[in-house]
Amino acid sequence: MQSVYINEEKQVYPIIFEMNYGQLRSINCYLYKHGSKLTLIDAGVDIPEYRLFFEAQLAAYGFQIGDIDQILLTHHHEDHIGLVNYIIEQNPIPVYAHPLALPRLDFTEEYQIQKKTFFSQLYRQYGCEEIAQKRLLKMQQTMENSEHLKIKTTITALHHDDMLDDLQVIAVPGHSPDSIMFYDQQTKWLFVGDLVMYKGTTNAIIDHNEEGQLLPTVMQYRNSLELCLKYDVSTVFSGHQQVFSNLHEIIQKNLSRIEYKLNRVTKKVIEGNETILQLASAIYGERMNKEMTLILSEIIGYTMYAEMMGEVKRVQKEMGWHFYR
Template sequence: MQTVYISEEKQVYPIIFEMNYGQLSSINCYLYKHGSKLTLIDAGLDIPEYRNFFEAQLAAYGFQIGDIDQILLTHHHEDHIGLVNYIIQQHQIPVYAYTLALPRLYFTEEYQIQKKTFFERLYKQYGCEEVAQQRLLKMQQTMKNSNQLKIKGTITALDHHDMLDDLQVIAVPGHSPDSIMFYDQQAKWLFVGDLVMYKGTTNALIDHDDEGQLLPTVMQYKNSLELCLKYDVRTVFAGHQQVFSDLPEIIQKNLARIEYKLNRLTKKVTEGNETILQLASAIYGERINKEMTLILSEIIGYTMYAERMGEVKRVVEKTGLHFYR
């Protein structure tokens, strides 16, 4: 059982499931108790092992599913929403998420078509559509299974600076367009989702806006990290890895990592790597065979960031976009 965090009449009960999940060491969600109200922040992964662990942790803390009064989601990714349907099928309770998350959580046909069209066009534009076929096929499969994947209950939309009891909603795009964090000013607690982790940095995953245009995700991520520094925080509850307290130090490490990745990319461009695939290979070598989707996302995002920072320029050529110093 994890340490319980207490501040006057409030408690946080971490549910930290240790597993190898990509580069991450755990999948986390949290029970936030304020007076008699019990809130679940994020809902883990929908696999039997996590479900069993979740219910065992509830019992260890003296709770059961029927005690949960509401669910808050930091963003729409599968490792944060996994048990929502399992919980609300047993116990009808409110579910809250950022307004941009709703079409993603409902897997609306309009959103899925827009997403697939966006990535088909993007990969073609950057000259990497052949190696991205697996990602596109996965999207098609997701569309076929959307009825099973979507959240079955009603989701209430949240906006930036909304308040839910003592929790302030703060929009922090970058990892995803719909990422939010929850801040308890009185307790100085910050629930950050995947924005900040104790070790390493999160992925600023490429995505599109409501018009189907590529978002400046690395710039958004940087701005969201800097926004965290404006809040007085004692304890950070992250979506992965451990709970931690030294937020300013961790933020500075994350910002330094962004600059490192920017400098690394511009150096590789200077060395004559002009295309997304050349840059991916030059930076990550054989890792691209196992992590192609994430690596393409990072390289596309950082070329856009480098262009905005005046470090590279892009030229449209027959084989796709090329980048030069």
């Protein structure tokens, strides 16, 4: 059994499932108990091993699924929403998430078409349509088989500064547009989702807004990290890796990492790499083949950030955007 965090009438029961999920070591969700009210923050990934682990962990803590009163989601990614349907089938409780998570979790046709249009245009504009074909095909397949992924309840929207029980909702876009964290001011506990992780992994993933336009995800991510520094925090409950307390130190590491990646992309532009594909292979070489989606996401994100910071200029050419100092 994992250790329980206790502060007067409040407790946190971590459910930390260790596995190699990309580079991420573990998939975490948390039970937050305040008096008799039990809240599940995030809901793991939908694989049989996880389900078994979740149930066993719940039982070890003396709970069952029927005891959970509500589910809060830090964002819409599949490793945070996995067991929502499984839980609400047995126990129809309210589920809460950021407004931008709603179309993403409903898999509305409108949203899916927007997403597909956005990514195919984006890859074309950045001259990497050909290499991104596989990703687009996979997206199409997911769209066609999305029925089982849909969250089968009406999700209630949570806005920045809303209070739910003793938890303050704080919008922290960057990792995803719908990222929120939950802060308990009394205990100084922070449920941070994937904004900050112990190992300092930075992960601003490109995405679009409601109008279908590319979001400045790296800038958003940096702003969210800086916002996070303003809260007095004793313990950080993260979506992956271990629970920790040295939030400021880790955020500083993250901010330096962003600075490093900005400088790296700028340097490669100065060295004469003009396109996204040239930049991606100059920085990542062979890894491009294996981690294409994430790498394109990162290079597109950082060239946009470099442009916003006045480090590079973007010029439209026949085969897509080119970058210059």
